[in-house]
Amino acid sequence: MSMTKIEIITRPNKLDDLKDALNEIGVLGMTVSQVYGCGLQKGHKEVYRGRSYDINLVPKVKVETVVCEIPVETVLEAAQKVLRTGKMGDGKIFVYNLSDAVRIRTGHRGEAAIKDIPGEKPES
Numbered sequence: 001m002s003m004t005k006i007e008i009i010t011r012p013n014k015l016d017d018l019k020d021a022l023n024e025i026g027v028l029g030m031t032v033s034q035v036y037g038c039g040l041q042k043g044h045k046e047v048y049r050g051r052s053y054d055i056n057l058v059p060k061v062k063v064e065t066v067v068c069e070i071p072v073e074t075v076l077e078a079a080q081k082v083l084r085t086g087k088m089g090d091g092k093i094f095v096y097n098l099s100d101a102v103r104i105r106t107g108h109r110g111e112a113a114i115k116d117i118p119g120e121k122p123e124s
């Protein structure tokens, strides 16, 4: 089975909804970063927290997740469902084929590095 990295760049105020939607479809891990970006409008027409950004870079949030068992389309649909407002700046999703992964603690590689370890409970 192949591994895919999905990178979602969107409005910071959508982070909670996006996290909930991803948890609901069984996404196991994610990385979240605060970033600045611009798309086609170079930031000119975007409003963030009531303020219109006349500079090039608008605050965004980036959520990265790697999936193997969950279909990529399921993730794309769940993300679009919560993120689409129809206004400029809703965001972008980039999809990458991932060549490998390592769980450092165990040395697991590939899918085994992403999946749960059967019978293992999280440390308290």
Ligand SMILES: Nc1ncnc2c1ncn2[C@@H]1O[C@H](COP(=O)(O)OP(=O)(O)OP(=O)(O)O)[C@@H](O)[C@H]1O
Pocket (backbone or CB within 6 Å): 009, 010, 035, 036, 037, 038, 039, 040, 041, 058, 060, 087, 088, 089, 090, 091, 092
């Ligand atoms: N070509 C690109 N390469 C890398 N990052 C991009 C690219 N386009 C957009 N992004 C990132 O995605 C964020 C959201 O982009 P945005 O939603 O404004 O895209 P858009 O193509 O301009 O669509 P819209 O017309 O809906 O605004 C940007 O702030 C930037 O961080």
Ligand SMILES: [Mg+2]
Pocket (backbone or CB within 6 Å): 038, 039, 040, 041, 042, 043, 088, 089
């Ligand atoms: Mg844009």
